[in-house]
Amino acid sequence: MSVQARPAIPRSWRPETKPHKFCPGCGHGLILKALGMAVDELDLQDRLIFACDIGCSLLAWDFFNIDSIHTHHGRTLPVLTGLKRVRPELIVVAYMGDGGAYAIGAQHLVNAAARNEFLTVIVANNSLYAMTGGQMAPTTLPGQKTETTPYGREVKAAGAPVLGPELVDSIAPTGAYIARGTVASMIQLKNFIKKALVHQIEGKGFSFVESLSTCPTNWRTNAAETWHFLEKEMSGYFKVGEIRQ
Amino acid sequence: MVANFEAIITENGKGIFHLFPALCKGCGLCIEKCPVDTIGWSRQLGFLGTPVVEPGHGKPCIACKKCELICPDCAILIERRK
Ligand SMILES: Cc1ncc(C[n+]2csc(CCOP(=O)(O)OP(=O)(O)O)c2C)c(N)n1
Ligand code: SF4
Ligand code: SF4
Ligand code: SF4
Numbered sequence: 001m002s003v004q005a006r007p008a009i010p011r012s013w014r015p016e017t018k019p020h021k022f023c024p025g026c027g028h029g030l031i032l033k034a035l036g037m038a039v040d041e042l043d044l045q046d047r048l049i050f051a052c053d054i055g056c057s058l059l060a061w062d063f064f065n066i067d068s069i070h071t072h073h074g075r076t077l078p079v080l081t082g083l084k085r086v087r088p089e090l091i092v093v094a095y096m097g098d099g100g101a102y103a104i105g106a107q108h109l110v111n112a113a114a115r116n117e118f119l120t121v122i123v124a125n126n127s128l129y130a131m132t133g134g135q136m137a138p139t140t141l142p143g144q145k146t147e148t149t150p151y152g153r154e155v156k157a158a159g160a161p162v163l164g165p166e167l168v169d170s171i172a173p174t175g176a177y178i179a180r181g182t183v184a185s186m187i188q189l190k191n192f193i194k195k196a197l198v199h200q201i202e203g204k205g206f207s208f209v210e211s212l213s214t215c216p217t218n219w220r221t222n223a224a225e226t227w228h229f230l231e232k233e234m235s236g237y238f239k240v241g242e243i244r245q
Numbered sequence: 246m247v248a249n250f251e252a253i254i255t256e257n258g259k260g261i262f263h264l265f266p267a268l269c270k271g272c273g274l275c276i277e278k279c280p281v282d283t284i285g286w287s288r289q290l291g292f293l294g295t296p297v298v299e300p301g302h303g304k305p306c307i308a309c310k311k312c313e314l315i316c317p318d319c320a321i322l323i324e325r326r327k
Binding site for chain 2: 183
């Protein structure tokens with residue numbers, strides 16, 4: 001039987017742009033689903049500004065029925081800093097990849113955190129540079145094969161993976177909210193994002209949520225292998241939970 | 246605006262399984278997460294010309310909605326059978 005029906009998409013999503021532009025099984029869709037659910041529950045759609053970075057996160061430029069901005073690597077943070085200082089009543093969210101946040105645009109993350117700017121930052125950690133074809137990122141796991149580490153990442157030559165939330169924890173002054181979620185636990189991830197948004201609404205300071213994410217295209221994994229890499233390999237290295245409340 | 250998409254509806258166990266072929270990209274993530282393994286490949290094709298999914302391949306659906314929650318494209322809607 002085939003009938004007209006309404007899919008269970010968050011209210012804040014923009015249905016005309018669905019299906020979205022991400023690949024099959026991409027974790028970006030799940031993180032933005034968790035964000036959409038959090039925005040719906042807090043009824044924030046009309047006072048939110050969504051800013052996406054360079055990388056696959058930019059494919060979200062028309063994802064929400066929300067005023068959206070797109071900037072270069074890491075620049076989502078200075079752009080939103082200016083916006084928030086001029087219009088403090090707005091709630092601003094930066095959405096970036098791990099390459100944009102921890103390497104190419106890292107200076108902006110470090111300084112926004114150090115200044116305890118009233119921003120919410122969500123970082124999708126899929127363990128590599130996805131948009132450019134799967135090169136090693138700061139978050140690539142030891143031994144993980146990528147386009148630029150065909151024999152696996154060697155810690156001796158390429159360093160150990162960057163722990164984003166732990167890095168922010170070492171920089172941000174008292175008052176910041178810091179957590180790491182995963183698209184394997186959607187309700188927990190939604191709750192972390194919701195707490196980060198409430199943190200900003202209540203004017204407490206910087207809020208930061210990293211989410212472990214999937215990239216079946218560059219991981220070259222089928223569905224079972226995708227879940228395995230996310231839930232066993234990545235969650236084994238990157239500890240999921242709240243770091244600062 | 247509320248977008249309407251065509252759903253293929255299949256009743257199975259405790260659930261009424263709605264699958265939206267225009268949204269399903271055939272990633273298979275839902276197949277792996279169903280606790281009763283009822284989800285499998287269908288003969289219908291989805292948005293990218295790949296098979297969509299359907300229930301009826303394992304034990305009866307318990308309407309836990311796990312598949313609905315973890316679909317990155319919101320291509321599944323589960324209603325509980327009355
Ligand atoms: C300064 C600069 N260097 C390199 C690039 C090329 N580039 C575009 S996207 C990208 C990778 C982004 O990876 P990540 O932030 O992890 O996001 P993902 O695509 O994985 O979601 C790179 C290296 C660029 N745009 N600007
Ligand atoms: S390349 Fe990877 S991160 Fe980018 S849209 Fe595809 S699956 Fe998602
Ligand atoms: S219903 Fe969703 S999770 Fe399942 S195969 Fe289709 S797109 Fe993937
Ligand atoms: S609702 Fe639960 S039991 Fe039913 S198909 Fe989905 S995951 Fe399987």
